[in-house]
């Protein structure tokens with residue numbers, strides 16, 4: 001039998017494992033996908049409902065109003081902003097825009113599980129660089145991994161799933177070492193949750209370096225994960241290239257209007273982020289008091305380095321009412337949820353605590 005061959009890259013792809021959901025009818029806190037525990041603001045829901053009447057039409061292809069609103073909030077030229085169907089899609093478009101087949105993409109590992117998939121699908125070759133102690137990116141090792149074949153370096157800060165942010169001084173040194181024709185993607189999906197005073201100012205780095213692209217999303221702090229909208233900020237020539245590689249009409253009309261409405265309510269939404277940050281501190285402190293060795297987190301999740309015990313721990317947690325995300329053989333990522341979810345998770349963790 002002769003069959004249509006699939007690309008070889010597909011057979012090597014690691015699967016993207018979505019955070020587990022509760023069984024239908026079962027009550028459980030879903031702390032497995034780094035979602036915002038709070039529902040959208042009523043005014044944003046009203047905007048979404050109003051937008052529904054126009055969905056017989058294609059959306060604005062380049063999300064003009066949204067890109068202008070984002071640009072206004074960041075103080076950049078609107079032509080530097082490219083929106084997409086989640087920042088995961090934007091990352092794919094960036095890689096498609098700059099990678100020739102076989103080009104190397106340096107990435108930290110363990111990091112965001114979408115990276116190896118996006119790199120392979122774009123025809124690139126991932127060059128994973130192990131994390132340093134404490135779940136931190138090893139930027140000197142990442143700089144050292146750059147070869148003449150390297151086209152892109154992915155910098156996930158804060159790093160998903162371990163939590164720490166890179167520091168401004170180490171990122172400055174790193175950027176000084178990276179050749180100017182190698183793109184550096186600063187993936188800041190969790191930037192609104194960062195409280196580390198040593199964290200970098202990505203927009204200042206974007207202004208200073210032509211090869212820096214900043215990736216952000218409405219999925220986490222803004223609570224619009226289900227609508228799929230994220231964006232890149234890139235120099236105009238690169239931005240035009242990313243737009244050219246993008247899915248036409250990739251951001252729905254509903255998502256565009258909801259994101260614009262959310263930007264108008266940034267102070268209210270950031271007050272919710274502050275509550276999550278408060279719960280993060282309570283979760284980290286509670287775990288450490290139980291004897292857990294957890295890395296710092298600047299995002300809306302914490303990492304338990306459980307090694308081979310990760311999967312069994314996640315199963316036990318789910319049975320007790322909290323769904324977390326295991327990475328087999330490595331650890332468990334727990335999203336910061338509502339206070340009741342944090343309380344319950346701390347009880348579950350206490351039973352498995354190292355001392």
Ligand SMILES: *Cc1c(COP(=O)(O)O)cnc(C)c1O
Pocket residue numbers: 034085086087088089112156160187189216217218219220225228229230
């Ligand atoms: C959640 C996340 C994203 C954003 O995903 P969307 O596609 O915008 O929902 C991007 N990068 C990292 C590291 C993430 O954890």
